Every structure is written in structure tokens, then in C-alpha cells.
Amino acid sequence: MWRTILRRVLIMIPQLILVSILIFMLAQLMPGDPFYGSLNPNSDPATIARMRHAAGLDLPWYQQYVKWVGNVLHGDLGTSYVVNKGWTVTRIIGQRIWPTLSMGIIAAVLTYVLSISQALLAARNENKIIDRILIVWNTMTSAVPSFVFYFVMMVLFVYIIPIFPSSGTGIDDTQSFTTNFFSNLRYAFLPALTIALFSTNSIFQYLRSNLLDQQAQDYVRTARAKGVQIKDVFRKHILRNAFLPIASGIGYSITGILGGAIFAETVFGYPGLGALFVQALSGRDYTVITALMLLQGVLALLGGLLSDIISAWVDPRVRVK
Amino acid sequence: MDMEVKKQRFGSKFIKNFWRELEKDNLALLATILLIVLFLFIIIGQIFVPTDIGTMSNILSANLPPLTNGHILGTTNSGADFVLTLIASASNSLIIGFGVAILITIISVTFGMIIGYFGGWIDWIAMRLIDFWLVMPLLMILAIIFSTAKGLSIWSLILILAVLSWPPNVRLIRTLTLSEVNRDYVQAAKISGTPWYKILFTGIFPNISSTVISDFALTLAGSIGIETSLTYLGFGLKHGTSSLGTMLTVLSGSSASSVYTQWWLWIPVTLVLIILTFGIVVLGQVARRAIDQRQSVS
Secondary structure (H helix, E strand, O other): OHHHHHHHHHHHHHHHHHHHHHHHHHHHHOOOOOOHHHOOOOOOHHHHHHHHHHOOOOOOHHHHHHHHHHHHHOOOOOEOOOOOOOOEHHHHHHHHHHHHHHHHHHHHHHHHHHHHHHHHHHHHOOOOHHHHHHHHHHHHHHHOOHHHHHHHHHHHHHHHOOOOOOOOOOOOOOOOHHHHHHHHHHHHHHHHHHHHHOOOHHHHHHHHHHHHHHHOOHHHHHHHHHOOOHHHHHHHHHHHHHHHHHHOOHHHHHHHHHHHHHHHHHHHOOOOHHHHHHHHHHHOOHHHHHHHHHHHHHHHHHHHHHHHHHHHHHOHHHOOO | OHHHHHHHHHHHHHHHHHHHHHHHOHHHHHHHHHHHHHHHHHHHHHHHOOOOOOOOOOHHHOOOOOOEOOEOOOEOOOOOEHHHHHHHHHHHHHHHHHHHHHHHHHHHHHHHHHHHHHOHHHHHHHHHHHHHHHHOOHHHHHHHHHHHHOOEOHHHHHHHHHHHOOHHHHHHHHHHHHHHHOOHHHHHHHHOOOOHHHHHHHHHHHHHHHHHHHHHHHHHHHHHHHHHHHHHHOOOEOOOOOOHHHHHHHHHHOOOOHHHHOHHHOHHHHHHHHHHHHHHHHHHHHHHHHHOHHHOOO
């Protein structure tokens, strides 16, 4: 088990280097430089050159890359020039990460609850009307771009039936932690529920076909022939076997938190990291964009790592000898 | 002569199977009818769409409510007729979707079959690259590229989308090819000296074609989804080229309550988007069952 984990962590190192190179390349692709936002037509060219030199922007790209990696490793992600002028990027992200995390965690939990219950319902009623409806529903939610549904949900539950607040996070630095927690819950719940409601498809399809496969296995017939009640067979044998592959997906839901937040936060006006990404991109705040990409890249690799560890943990066949 | 007869028979058999599948599945029938009506609407509507619809600015007749001055759904904020803008946008979105899906299908069938057939180090390197790319945040990367390009034409958008989003499709085709490679017919063809490209395109390809079709439909719907999502955020197409996503952008900036009072600004666009993407996916599944009769629902 530990050898599996160690091996998997070692694989992450070249991946991390690749990710950082990719992000560095994207950052180089963006026109202008970090001083772009702080310039005006009266800026002295000599001053600009001095600033560029001080920041090392006149160095060849590989030296810049090494310098950038060194800064990142020291926790220095640069300064924002547009979104929150003068703030360090770490401070902005530190402030914005909590709303996104709370929404993402609620959304991930709800996604699992909703998709597992849907899959159980569908598999127990194979080819009946409820099964058909659930399949069609999940096909539809996966086919149609999700922001469309977010929109409909917002109109429904913010304007037509106003039970949820319209925009903001409910977090205020002057409030105590518990007050923040509960007021944030009110703001985060609708976006989280909406994300969950429309992203059940992959787990649903996978678990449903797993359950149906397991139902057709010989051990189920044997248990039934012995006289075991179908609901006991279901709970004790079928569920356990069908859940194995699902468990490994939990890691990937970490990966999806930031990516999924982009649209939900934009539509619901919930200022977390996803909304920050759109804001920074529209304002060309490159230091912020680069930092967010790096965060997402690291999250993606960690998600993959966690998934592999979980699947090795629940299923001994996966472990390397 | 002989070949022609055979081809025709395959085509008519496909249509017969397709029709039989539709008769069994009411939802698919409904989706097909809606999709055909929508396609006809978009194609016939093209005749009435003025060429300058994206760039015109007619402030006097901008933002009219429905049923004024002969505009059924009112006008957009640049004064163009809403229905005509919707037709132009839907056709742009469709062109982008089809362009990307066709390119990706060509790439994935060619590379996926070659990788799966030859295996070895080519396969190893390709799979590591694909696995790596699959964990990358595609949407964020696309948003950055689109925003640095400051407005793209439809064709460059298609190219960028296709070049960056083929990996999952290639992986699918590779997996399918791997399961065919060890079958007896492939071994027999190899032993009898059939060249590899002939084995791939006349032997393996027909056997995986049903999945290629449904994958094409999924990619088509997915590409429309990615394109509308990104243009909705305001990244992608240049000014003057509208798509279903840019039509919904109006809402994200304006005061939120207008979303609800000015229903005509978003409900028609949303409906078109839902019918398009959902209909395409359902139709893809039906086509898959029609080709591969083993999967047909009884």
C-alpha cells in the first residue's frame, strides 16, 4: 500500500514540472507584462526599462522560468494590477478561496447523494417508467451546457420564488466565524445545489450499469436460491461491489471544484475564485490568472493522486506488487 | 456496378433500422421532429438574415419589446430583429459545432486506430500525453487563449477547439481498436498479407463505426456547449459574429431583474440551445442502435 502511494507521488514530480512549463508558456503568450496595468502615457521609458530589468523580464525565457518557479516555491505569486490593485495575489486568493471551497464541498456532497440515489432508484426499477425518466433527465443535463440550467435555477429561486439571496457570499471580515459560516451557507446553498443537480450524469450512468451488471452475476442467483431476500442481497453484496469504482472518483471532484465554479459563480454573482478568474481575464490581470491556473493544475494532480490512492485502498487488485 | 448495389442496400437498411428505432422510442421521435423543424427554420431563415446583422447599429429601434413594428420577439440592443439574430447565431453555433466535431472525428479515428493497432512505444507516449492533457483544465486554457486573441473568426475558433480537445476521443477509439486487434479476422488478414491501412479502414473501422457515430454526436453537442459557454463569458468570437452564447451575454452584465421581466431575451435562445444539444445526443444514440443492431432495445 505505502509503496503504491510512494510510487504514485513520484510520478507527480514530472507531471508538476510539465504543468508549470505549460502555465509559464500560457503566461508568456499573454500580451504585455505585469507592469502593463500600472503604466500610463506619461510613463518614462527609462523607468519602465528599469522596472522590467528589476523584475527580470529582459532575461532569456529559461532564466525567467527558473526565477518564476523559485518565486512560486517561496510563496510569492506577484501583485495584482487590476482586480484589487496593489494587493498580493496570495492575499486575494486567500480571501476568495473560502466561498469557493464551501460551495464546492456542498456541491460535491450533494452530487454524490443525488446521483447515487438516482442510480439506485433506476437500477431497482430497470426498464420501468422511473428508470426511463432518470436516464432521459441525465442525458439531457449532460448534453445541454450547464450555465443554461444555472440561469433557469437563478430566475426560479431568486426572482420568481425569492427564497435565496441574489448575490454575494455572506462573508464579512467584521463578523465572527460562526456568523460568517451560517450566513455563507445561505448564499452558497443555491449555487451548490444547482451544480449538483445538473452534474449527476457520469456517476449515475456508471453506477447504474455497474448495479445492473452485478445483479446479473452468479453469486446473486446463488444467494436468491438460498432464500436470501432480494433487498438483503442488494444491500450486502451488490452495493458493495458496485460502489468500488465510484469511490475512486471522489478525488476527481476536487479537480472539478474550481472549473465548475467559473460558471456557477458568474451566473449567481457569487464572488469566489471562479468569478475572480473571469474578472481577471476580462481585466487582463495576468499575475492573478497565472496563479489561478497554477492552483488548478496542482488541484488536478492532487485529485488524480487521491483517486488512485482511494482505488488502491478499496480494491487490493490495483496495488502494485 | 456490384459495389453500387451493395452501398445502396446498406443505406436503405440503415434508414429502415433508424426508422424502426424511432418508432420504438417516442422521445427520440420527438427529438428528431423538433431538430428537423429547427434545422429547417435555421436554413430557410438564412434567406431573410441581412449580411450586416452583427455589425448594424440602429439605436432608434433598439431594445424593442415583442410584437412592435412587426418584430415578433422585439429587437436586440443593436436594433436588429431578434428572431433573425437568433437564426444567424444558431447557424454560427452549428457551423462551429460541426466543424469541430468533423475535425476531431477525423483526428481521433486516424490516430486512435493507428495507436491502438501498432501499440508499443508510440502507444505508450501517446497515452501518457493524453492522460496528462485530460487532467488539465481545458475550459480555463481555452478561455485564456480566446481572451488573448481578442476576438476570433469562426474558422480559427474551430481550429483552436479541435486542436485542444481531441484527447478523450482518441483514447476512446484506441480502446475500441485494442479490443478488435486480437480478433480472428484481424489475425487472418495480417497473416494473408493485407497491408495495415487496409485492415484498419476496411476491417476494423466498420466494426467500431457505431461508436464513432454516437461519439460524433456527443462531440458535436459538447463543442456547441463549450463554444456557447465561453462566448457567454465574453471570450471567443470577434465583435459582429454572434452565437447562441453571445446572445446570452446580454444577461450577465445587465441588472439582474431584467432577466426575469424581459423573458424574451433568454427563453427562446435557451430553448434553441436545449433542443439542439439534447436532440443531437439522442439522435446519436438512435443512430448507434440503428447501425449496431446488437444494442437495439427490444
